Each structure stands twice: as C-alpha cells, then as structure tokens.
Amino acid sequence: MALVTLYLFAHQPHRLRDFPERRRMCETAPAELYDHLFEEWFNEEVFRRVARECYWPATKLLLHLVQEQARRQKPFKLNFALSGTFMEQARLWEPGLLDLFRQLAETGLVEFTGETFYHSLSSLFGIDRREFCSQVELHSRAIAELTGRRPTFFRNTECLYNNDIAETVQGLGFRGILTEGIERVLDHWRSPNFLYQSPSGLPVLLRDYQASDDIGYRFSNRAWDFWPLHADVFARWLAGNPHQVITLAMDYEAFGNHMWAADGIFDFLAWLPREVAHHPYLEWVTASEAVERLRPVGVVNVGPYDTVSWADAERDTSAWLGNPMQRWCFDELRRLGPEVLASGEPTLIRIWRQLQTSDHFYYMTNKSGSDQDVHHYFSVYRTPTEAFVRLQTALAALASYLERRGPLS
Numbered sequence: 001m002a003l004v005t006l007y008l009f010a011h012q013p014h015r016l017r018d019f020p021e022r023r024r025m026c027e028t029a030p031a032e033l034y035d036h037l038f039e040e041w042f043n044e045e046v047f048r049r050v051a052r053e054c055y056w057p058a059t060k061l062l063l064h065l066v067q068e069q070a071r072r073q074k075p076f077k078l079n080f081a082l083s084g085t086f087m088e089q090a091r092l093w094e095p096g097l098l099d100l101f102r103q104l105a106e107t108g109l110v111e112f113t114g115e116t117f118y119h120s121l122s123s124l125f126g127i128d129r130r131e132f133c134s135q136v137e138l139h140s141r142a143i144a145e146l147t148g149r150r151p152t153f154f155r156n157t158e159c160l161y162n163n164d165i166a167e168t169v170q171g172l173g174f175r176g177i178l179t180e181g182i183e184r185v186l187d188h189w190r191s192p193n194f195l196y197q198s199p200s201g202l203p204v205l206l207r208d209y210q211a212s213d214d215i216g217y218r219f220s221n222r223a224w225d226f227w228p229l230h231a232d233v234f235a236r237w238l239a240g241n242p243h244q245v246i247t248l249a250m251d252y253e254a255f256g257n258h259m260w261a262a263d264g265i266f267d268f269l270a271w272l273p274r275e276v277a278h279h280p281y282l283e284w285v286t287a288s289e290a291v292e293r294l295r296p297v298g299v300v301n302v303g304p305y306d307t308v309s310w311a312d313a314e315r316d317t318s319a320w321l322g323n324p325m326q327r328w329c330f331d332e333l334r335r336l337g338p339e340v341l342a343s344g345e346p347t348l349i350r351i352w353r354q355l356q357t358s359d360h361f362y363y364m365t366n367k368s369g370s371d372q373d374v375h376h377y378f379s380v381y382r383t384p385t386e387a388f389v390r391l392q393t394a395l396a397a398l399a400s401y402l403e404r405r406g407p408l409s
Contacts, residue, residue, distance in 0.1 A: 001281060002241050002243065002245065002246060002281055002283070003245045003246070003283055003285045003289075004282055005078075005284070005285050005290050006077075006078040006284070007078070007079045007081065007155070007207075007248065007250075008078065008079065008080055008081070008250065008251075009083075009250070009251050010080065010081065010082050010086050010253075011081075011082075011083035011251075012043070012047055012050070013119065013357045013360070014043055014085060014354050014357070015042060015046075015359075015380055016360065016390040017036065017037060017038060017039040018390065030345050030347040030348045030401065031347055033347070033348075033401060034347055034350070036397070037397065042380075044092070044093050047093050048093055050253060050257050051090075051093075051094045051097060053257045054252065055090075055094065055252070056094075056097065057255075057261070057266060058256055058269070059097065059100045060100065061266060061270060062104065062110075062269075063100055063103055063104055066078075067107065069273055070109060074283045074284065075109055075284065076109065076273035077109045077110065077111075077285055078109075078111075079112070079113055079286055079287050080110060080112050081112075081155050082101065082112065082143070083115060083117070083118070083119040083139075084117030084119070084138060084139050084142050085118060085354070087146065105146070105148065111151075111286035111289075112143050112146070112151055113151050113153045113154060113178075113287060114136060114139055114140055114150075114152075115154065115155050115156060116132065116135040116139060116156070116157055117135045117142065117353075118135055118353045118356055119358055119359070120132075120353065120356035121157065121320055122356055123156055123157065123168075124160065124307070124330075125334055127164075129164075129165075129168050131337060131341075135353065136154075136169075137172075139151075152173075152175050152176075153175060153176045153178070153287040153291070154169045154172075154174040154176065154177045155178040157358050158320075159249075159309050160307055160308070160317070161177065161179035161180070162304050162308070163198055163199050163301065163303060163304070164304050165177075166199075166200060167199075167202070170198070170201070170202040175202075175203065176203040176288065176291035177202055177205070178204075178205045178249065179207070180207050180209060180310040180315055181209060182315045184306075184315075186206075186300075190298065192207065192208050192209075192247070193243035193244060193245055194206075194243055194294075194297045195291060195294040195295065195296050196297065196298050196299060197296040198299070198300060198301075199299055204296075205247050205287055205290060205291065206247060206300070207248075207310060208246050208248065209310065211237070211238070211246060212247075212248050212250050213250075214226070215248065215250060216250030216251060216259075219254075220265070228264060229268065230268070231267075231268050231272040231275040232271070234268075234275070235276045235279060235282070236279075238279070238282055239282055244297075245294060247287075249310075255269060311362075312365075312374075318365075319361075320358055320365075321361065322365060322367070323364065323365070323366055325364045325385075325392075326361050328392070329361065329364070329391050333352070333355060333356055333395065336352060336398060336402065340398070343405070351394075352398060355395065359378075361391075362378065363378075363379040363381055364384045364388050365384060366384040
C-alpha cells in the first residue's frame, strides 16, 4: 500500500510601498507608519485577482471532490498550509473564502497544518528561537479559530529545515514536519518516498519534488515530453511507486494562477482522485495520518549550517540570504527585534514581523539563469535593487521611530 498525501501551500505577503516622502514617513506615529510602509491597495488588487483565478474555483472544486468521496472506503484527503498573512487578507477582501476552508475542515478529511504566522525567516534567527515560537503559536491560534482544531503537523516557511528547527518544532508539540526530499539529505541513494525522523525523533515527511513539480511547474510546458499530462497517466505513475508514501506538495496558486484554467489544470485536479481510486494499491491520507501509520526507516540529519529548503537549484537558504543586500536586511531585522518587542506596541510589532516575511528577501535575489527567471516571475518589483531599497527604507523608518521614541523607562 502506498500512501499519497497532497499538500497545498497558500500564502500572500504584504508588499511594500515606494516612499516619495521619507522624512514625513519617519516623523509619523506607529498607527500611521503601517499605511506608509505597505501598499495595501495593491495587495488587495493582487489578492482579489488570484482569488478569482485560483482560490475560489480551486477551493470550490476541492470541497466538491472531498464531499463526493467522503463515504468511500478510501476517500480523497488533503492538507492545507495557510499562512497568517493569507488569512488576514482573505478576512479583509474575500471573507467567503474562509467559509469554504471551514467547510473543508468540517469534513474531517482535510488537515490544516502549522507554520509561522508571517511566513517569516524567524527560524533562522539563531539559537534563540523565541520569536519563531511566538509566531508559530500565533498561527496555531488562528488555525484553531478557523477550523476548531490546533495543528499537529508542521511545515516551516519554504520548507526550511535543519536538526535544530526540528527539535524546536518537536518541543512545541508537533508530531511531524515536512521538508524537501533532496539528494544530499538522502545521501544520494535513499528515496524520499519513505518516512524518516530527525535526530531528536520527530517524524519527517519528504516532498517528492519530481512528482510534485510535474504538476506545479511542468504541467503547462508544451516542450515537456509528457505534455499534456492527464490524470489517468499521473495516477499510473503513482501506482508504480513501490514505496511507503508519496508527498505531493506545491503552491496552491499553481491551480489557476501559475497554470491557467485553459491549460486544463482544473480538469486534471477534478479527475485525479477518481483515477487514483482505480488503483487499490494507493490511498489518500493526511500528513498526520501518514506519520501515525508509518514507521521511520532512517534519520534525516541536517546540521545548522546545511539548512535545506525547497527553493532554487541549491535547495538551501541562498534564495533569501545569498547576497549582501539580503544579509544586511536580515541582520538589521534581528538587531531591531529586542527594542521592538520591548516597546509592547502592537502595531510596531506587527510591522516588524511583516518585514520578516520571506518574500521581501526572495525579491532581492540576483542570481542568474533559470533560478533568477523564477524569482523575477514572482517579484512585483522591476529589479532586486528596487526590492532592497523598499525593504531597507522600511527598516530605516522603523529604526528612526525607535530612535525618536527614546530608551524605555
């Protein structure tokens, strides 16, 4: 029996504004500073467009598929990872979407997993992960409010993973974690289609990036040897896997936004559960069910200086911390943290945490080749330098406010 778990990530950042009046911005109060920093009209425009292309049609379709198969012996199941910023924006601009996710949760066949509320890089702040733990707790509360259940399975921002992160996550009470099933983690000979564990004993599910990217990246590529990909063919590929578990994990926006409806992506999604049902060897499970039913076959050992992710060819932290612009902003964020938190001002803390969102750093990448093409596709800015100027200016405004505020009494 091969278990299949479908894992969909939904996230939207709060994008930064350009700042024509920097002096005025640095003189404003915290309640007004937020509006100076974040381009909310543009964030709303992006969210509504992606909701129209992806979130509404895909979520309605998934709800229909789950309800259609609910009484089967082996029903269709899946996982959602919704960032806190995604839920914030949905609540503001498309609140009906959250009702659909609640209905999915009520079926008992859809698991909503944990992560950092702000989809942040806080897990990389160093040995002291108090900020990371705070954001995970914020997210867990938000998921509990949405679904009625706290998450028990974890996926860190961009699948960032090392032994220390796994141990921290385990200490927070999670029963499993997802990361990328790359060759160097698996010693270049083991398969990602087994359950592993961290050195501290936390079960580790590995994303099958080959099978996942067939849907999430290659599906609409007409130069691909297997284009057009049909659900019956993909189901046969899954059924041909003799191992324990196949984890299909991808951006939710692949359905309708990155891969358009005209490419047939919704037809593929509609038929996939039905085609999988034709193979008695396959069974859909949630991530928590997978780690409960399987026994780890080995250890995934990733040291703190070898952190892995699912981004770019390197699958490391270079997508966010690979150049001086990114590292300067990251160090400045860490430097400002203690004073921001000590201020106790909710708006100031919220600003600082939203500046930690991984997207701001992703936009600053200045790699070459196909990796940079992907970064450019996702970026809303013209150049990595423009992305740096916007984040650096926001950090300067935050630092200026703290300086004007003076030391705490």
